[in-house]
Amino acid sequence: MKICVISFDFWNYDAHIVEELRRKGVDAHHINIGAYQHKDLSARVKNTISKIVLQRNLKNELRQEMILDTLKKLGPQDQILVINPELIDMEFHHQIKQCTKRYIAYLYDSLARCPAQHLFSEFDEIFTFDKKDALDHHFKLITNYNYLPEQKSPVQPKYDLVYLGSFDNRISLLSTISAQMEKLNLSYNFVVVGKKSWTKNISFQNQNTILYKRQRVKHEDIPDFYLQGNIVLDLVRDNQTGLSFRIFEAMALKKKIITNNPTIKDYDFYNPENVFILNEEASNIEKSFFDGSYQEIPAEIYEKYTLSSWVETIFSLDL
Incomplete structure (x- = not known):
């Protein structure tokens, strides 16, 4: 089975998902759009000018192009999970969905904080950690996860x-x-x-x-x-x-x-x-x-x- 996780992994929590999948024998990959960096100073300056003058964030567009380029290299996926999908534009969701049999989303921010209602139709299934959103939108409720090994010996706190x-x-x-x-x-x-x-x-x-x-x-x-x-x-x-x-x-x-x-x-x-x-x-x-x-x-x-x-x-x- 081939599974790809797409996320903006600022705190490095999502990488644990891919590691766990690999431990279970799954061919898993992580596309971390948060890791994308400008190629050089000129690209950074160009993006700053674009945001100010055109109200257009070129870096966000390049991040999303990176997703498509990476998926092209990885080939078709059995499942793709997007974490907090509002970070990706609808046109890119359309293209990403063509690369998999099952397209799913996980929301670990509430919709009140990070609206994503315009994207609901794109996904075969949507999971959320927020009880209110699960009830209001008929999502599947699931908590965040315990990724750490269980502490066996006590440590004296400071x-x-x-x-x-x-x-x-x-x-x-x-x-x-x-x-x-x-x-x-x-x-x-x-x-x-x-x-x-x-x-x-x-x-x-x-x-x-x-x-x-x-x-x-x-x-x-x-x-x-x-x-x-x-x-x-x-x-x-x-x-x-x-x-x-x-x-x-x-x-x-x-x-x-x-x-x-x-x-x-x-x-x-x-x-x-x-x-x-x-x-x-x-x-x-x-x-x-x-x-x-x-x-x-x-x-x-x-x-x-x-x-x-x-x-x-x-x-x-x-x-």
Whole structure:
């Protein structure tokens, strides 16, 4: 079987899908449009002028041409999965679909954040991590996946709470939580990543409570970062009900979670001993939650959220 995954893999999560498929004996390939770079400085300048003068992003067009060129080299595919298909124009979807027997999509952003309704007709099947979108549009609901090996031996944490996320409007809530942690005399390490992080008020940076970085944390370093914390903080984006990758990283690392996503209660792995749900103001953090021990998730439930189970479901594999 030949399967191709197409995505803008900024955080390097999607590459795990292809690795897992290959472990299962599938001839799998990944077209990462996020890895496309301008050939030289002149191409970069040309694209900048085009965006300003013509409102046309040449780099996006070249990324999509790269998809077609790569598929031509790979040959016909049994299945092609596109992750967050709104990043590809309709005309290119038409051409990509001609290269496969089964054309499927996975949405790990909500439609409220990343509209893709105009593309629905292109796909044989659409999966989403967002419960509301699944109900409203009759998509197949599937969570993100646990791609990490299960942590076997405990690691002594340095902090009571850790957080890693992008620079966006969650920062105000993060600041509120840092104040709560200080009132409770608890330690924390919050890292916010993004090109606009330099705009953050310098007084926050001087407090050494929230670290703002332009360069993202390497994907392979994320587990070690979370292992530094007794508990992992999860803050969802606006208009999102799906479970972030933090939930599953914490699951593999056997870390408790504090989250502002109330839908986590709807999943069979939910245990109030492991998961604390914030109120809207994030004012209800309880010190007692930091004192309790992590409760093991039953093996049959844990297995449901592994990457192995995820690829078997998405690609209807019967191995």
